[in-house]
Amino acid sequence: MLITNIKGLVGLHPKDKLVLRGAQLDHLPVLENAWILIEDGLIKDFGEMGSMPSQISNLPSPISAKGRYVFPSWCDSHTHIVFAASREEEFAMKIQGKTYEEIAAAGGGILNSANKLQKATEDELFESAAMRLKQMILQGTGAVEIKSGYGLTTESEIKMLRVIRRLKAHFSIPIKATFLAAHAFPAEFKNDHQGYINLIIEEMLPRIAEEKLADYIDAFCEKGFFSVEETDQILKAGAKYGLKPKIHANQLSVSGAIEVAVKNKAISVDHLEESDPETIETLRNADTIVTLLPSCSFYLGIPFADAKSFIKAGLPVALATDYNPGSTPSGNMNFVVSLGCIKMKMFPEQAINAATLNGAAAMELSNSHGSIAIGKNANLFITKPMPSIAYLPYSFGESQVDTVILNGEIYHG
Numbered sequence: 001m002l003i004t005n006i007k008g009l010v011g012l013h014p015k016d017k018l019v020l021r022g023a024q025l026d027h028l029p030v031l032e033n034a035w036i037l038i039e040d041g042l043i044k045d046f047g048e049m050g051s052m053p054s055q056i057s058n059l060p061s062p063i064s065a066k067g068r069y070v071f072p073s074w075c076d077s078h079t080h081i082v083f084a085a086s087r088e089e090e091f092a093m094k095i096q097g098k099t100y101e102e103i104a105a106a107g108g109g110i111l112n113s114a115n116k117l118q119k120a121t122e123d124e125l126f127e128s129a130a131m132r133l134k135q136m137i138l139q140g141t142g143a144v145e146i147k148s149g150y151g152l153t154t155e156s157e158i159k160m161l162r163v164i165r166r167l168k169a170h171f172s173i174p175i176k177a178t179f180l181a182a183h184a185f186p187a188e189f190k191n192d193h194q195g196y197i198n199l200i201i202e203e204m205l206p207r208i209a210e211e212k213l214a215d216y217i218d219a220f221c222e223k224g225f226f227s228v229e230e231t232d233q234i235l236k237a238g239a240k241y242g243l244k245p246k247i248h249a250n251q252l253s254v255s256g257a258i259e260v261a262v263k264n265k266a267i268s269v270d271h272l273e274e275s276d277p278e279t280i281e282t283l284r285n286a287d288t289i290v291t292l293l294p295s296c297s298f299y300l301g302i303p304f305a306d307a308k309s310f311i312k313a314g315l316p317v318a319l320a321t322d323y324n325p326g327s328t329p330s331g332n333m334n335f336v337v338s339l340g341c342i343k344m345k346m347f348p349e350q351a352i353n354a355a356t357l358n359g360a361a362a363m364e365l366s367n368s369h370g371s372i373a374i375g376k377n378a379n380l381f382i383t384k385p386m387p388s389i390a391y392l393p394y395s396f397g398e399s400q401v402d403t404v405i406l407n408g409e410i411y412h413g
């Protein structure tokens with residue numbers, strides 16, 4: 001596939017640049033008036049229109065991208081898209097002013113989703129998750145992480161992870177699976193936390209490892225959910241099976257989650273709507289990626305994470321959707337990038353880098369995805385005609401994604 005007359009080829013980070021920290025996020029390399037050649041699903045070459053070698057300009061049926069930009073696909077490193085039912089009944093409660101914790105206490109929340117998921121079949125879960133993923137891909141997402149965590153029993157956690165395995169086989173984008181049994185305590189373990197943790201460690205983890213169902217391990221380390229000590233136990237048990245942590249941290253309070261995540265060599269800490277100077281100090285000396293989820297703040301009405309301070313401190317910030325039925329019923333990365341700019345005061349270049357290369361890094365995919373470099377995978381999108389790159393986040397609520405290309409082929413959904 002040859003694409004010519006591209007107004008701007010966006011995100012040309014060199015192949016060995018695996019993550020962008022701090023001020024490196026300010027720089028989004030762009031080649032204007034460009035062509036790109038894709039062969040065997042990979043980016044083969046690119047250059048300026050003015051100096052296109054004749055063996056390339058002679059290739060048949062090039063796609064003209066006049067007035068349009070070509071972006072590397074969004075890399076959405078935090079989602080919960082396997083779920084049985086939406087939760088719009090909680091939407092009205094939220095509008096009445098009930099908090100996330102109050103809704104959970106009233107029988108909503110994660111346990112509500114778990115009840116419904118336990119009753120759903122693997123086929124039903126696969127069908128609905130596949131539909132969500134298809135919509136996300138059509139909105140420009142070309143790599144995704146998906147968590148379990150609405151099962152909360154051995155059978156149902158395994159059922160969710162098998163659904164993710166089926167999604168991996170069915171879709172041609174990279175998908176990473178994260179084991180999140182430590183999402184909430186099931187009602188029967190309300191007063192027996194250690195009982196549930198033992199179930200995770202002694203029963204779930206060995207079976208998941210045996211079937212190779214997970215790439216990562218996660219825990220919702222938060223007041224009323226999993227304590228620092230409980231999280232530590234679970235992460236250490238996961239490490240025995242080679243599962244690296246990606247942690248729900250500081251969503252509702254500064255909980256000590258960051259420290260326990262860094263101590264356990266987490267790939268990423270996600271959320272951080274709440275933070276304090278120690279949070280930043282802990283992260284400064286770590287390789288852990290800071291994944292921010294602004295559409296969760298938008299929907300729940302909780303504070304937006306302090307992206308500017310994290311970037312100023314030299315940290316590697318990524319952006320992701322958190323798509324789930326309770327706190328973020330949307331998988332639209334274009335909107336996430338807009339919110340990053342509008343609500344978290346990231347510059348368009350920073351937000352786009354955070355949603356591409358750093359998102360890929362938060363899934364350990366940045367050697368193959370997340371930027372336009374020779375030899376990388378050709379997961380890209382061509383925009384609608386746009387006056388500038390900043391127009392993409394500026395035109396919030398709209399998708400500027402026109403043509404999606406996965407592994408060098410146009411994706412029609």
Ligand code: NIG
Pocket residue numbers: 109110113220248251296322324325326327328
């Ligand atoms: O990332 N915080 C924990 N998990 C999800 C919400 C889960 C739910 O409410 O169903 C989140 O926001």
Ligand code: FE
Pocket residue numbers: 078079080248322324
């Ligand atoms: Fe989440």
